[in-house]
Amino acid sequence: MSRCSSLSLLPLLLVLSLFFTEGSGQTRARNLTDPKCPPRNKNFAGTTGHICQKSCERRRCARSRNCLCDGHCGLSCISAGLSCPWPVKIQNAETQLAQESNMFGDFMKVVCKPGFRMADGEDRAMSRCQGDGNWSFTAPCTDVLDLSYFCTPPPKIENGFHEDGLFTIGKEVRYWCDYGYRLEGASSLFCQENKEWSHPAPTCHSVNCSRPPNVAQATLVAVHQSEYPVGTVIYYLCKKDFYLDGSNRVVCLENGSWSQLPYCRARCHITAQRSRVVYHGRKLWINEIPDGLVHHGEIVRFFCRSQNKTCSFQAESRCFDGVLPLPDCYDEPTYLQYHFFPKRVVSEMPSC
Known part of the structure; x- marks a missing residue:
C-alpha cells in the first residue's frame, strides 16, 4: 500500500476510533450509574466459585474491556466478546440456552431429569454467564431416593413447626412458633455434609403479660390474675366525671407487653366569675354551666377588650386534664363593674 493510500485511510480510522471510544464511554457511564447493580461482595461470590474481575467503580477499564455489572462482584472490567462454554453437560439434568447466544450476561436453563433434584430441593434453575467465563450454576442433580444426599427429617417441636421439603445436604430449614409463643435457640438448621x-x-416458650398497670382515676374490669397469655383483652373504666382518652380495650401483645393504655382526664373548672363565655355555641354566664365544669378536650371562648377598649373579641381555650388556662388577653371584671356598670363588663360590649 502506498503512502498516499495510508494517509487517505487515516480519517476513516480516526472516525471509527472515536465511534468505538464514545460507545465504550456511554456503556461505562450507563453501568456506573446503574442502581440495580449490587455492591461488590467478593467473599459471597467466592462461595459460589465465582472469580471477580477487576473492579471499575473507581478506576477505568482497559480499552479491551467494558465496565459491566457482574452479579455479586459488582461493577467489573469484562472482556469484550466474553462467552461461556457451550454446550454444557450437567449430571442428571438437561441444559438449554435461554436465548440464542452464550455471551456474558446470557442465561442457561438447567432442568433436572425426573426423579432428581438440586441441593435446595428445586428441580430447575437459571445459570448466568459470569465475568470469569464460567456459568454460575453447574452442580449436578441428585437422586431423590439416594439417602446419601439427605439428612433425617429435622426434629419436631412443641408449640411450633418447621418448613417442609427435601432435606438434602446444604438445605436450610426454618422454624416458627405458634401464636403466643416465642422462639428460643437457632431459628434455622442446615443439613451438613455429614x-x-x-x-x-x-x-417455643409461651409469652405472657404481667398484671396490667393501674391508670389514675380508672378501674380495671375483672382482673384477678398475675399473668395473662398473648391475645388477652382487658378493659378500663374511668371514674365518674372523668373522660376516657384512648381506647378502654387493652390487649396483651406477642412481645409480652400491653397495648397503648388510656388516660382518664379530669374536667376543668372555669375560673372566670363575672363574665359570660361561649360554650357549645351559646353565650352563657358561668352559673348557667352545671357546676361551672367542662369536659376534657372541650373549648371555651372568653371575651377580651380591644386595645381602644371600645369593643370585644373572642379568645378560645381548651380544657386539658383539669386545666383550662385563661387567655392572656382576658381581664376579670371588678366587683363594681359587674354590679353597678354591667354594660362595661367585657362580655357585654359590642363585638369588634
Missing part, C-alpha cells in the same frame, strides 16, 4: 443438622432444634 448428614447431621447444624444445631439442636429450637424451643
Whole structure:
C-alpha cells in the first residue's frame, strides 16, 4: 500500500476510533450509574466459585474491556466478546440456552431429569454467564431416593413447626412458633455434609403479660390474675366525671407487653366569675354551666377588650386534664363593674 493510500485511510480510522471510544464511554457511564447493580461482595461470590474481575467503580477499564455489572462482584472490567462454554453437560439434568447466544450476561436453563433434584430441593434453575467465563450454576442433580444426599427429617417441636421439603445436604430449614409463643435457640438448621443438622432444634416458650398497670382515676374490669397469655383483652373504666382518652380495650401483645393504655382526664373548672363565655355555641354566664365544669378536650371562648377598649373579641381555650388556662388577653371584671356598670363588663360590649 502506498503512502498516499495510508494517509487517505487515516480519517476513516480516526472516525471509527472515536465511534468505538464514545460507545465504550456511554456503556461505562450507563453501568456506573446503574442502581440495580449490587455492591461488590467478593467473599459471597467466592462461595459460589465465582472469580471477580477487576473492579471499575473507581478506576477505568482497559480499552479491551467494558465496565459491566457482574452479579455479586459488582461493577467489573469484562472482556469484550466474553462467552461461556457451550454446550454444557450437567449430571442428571438437561441444559438449554435461554436465548440464542452464550455471551456474558446470557442465561442457561438447567432442568433436572425426573426423579432428581438440586441441593435446595428445586428441580430447575437459571445459570448466568459470569465475568470469569464460567456459568454460575453447574452442580449436578441428585437422586431423590439416594439417602446419601439427605439428612433425617429435622426434629419436631412443641408449640411450633418447621418448613417442609427435601432435606438434602446444604438445605436450610426454618422454624416458627405458634401464636403466643416465642422462639428460643437457632431459628434455622442446615443439613451438613455429614448428614447431621447444624444445631439442636429450637424451643417455643409461651409469652405472657404481667398484671396490667393501674391508670389514675380508672378501674380495671375483672382482673384477678398475675399473668395473662398473648391475645388477652382487658378493659378500663374511668371514674365518674372523668373522660376516657384512648381506647378502654387493652390487649396483651406477642412481645409480652400491653397495648397503648388510656388516660382518664379530669374536667376543668372555669375560673372566670363575672363574665359570660361561649360554650357549645351559646353565650352563657358561668352559673348557667352545671357546676361551672367542662369536659376534657372541650373549648371555651372568653371575651377580651380591644386595645381602644371600645369593643370585644373572642379568645378560645381548651380544657386539658383539669386545666383550662385563661387567655392572656382576658381581664376579670371588678366587683363594681359587674354590679353597678354591667354594660362595661367585657362580655357585654359590642363585638369588634
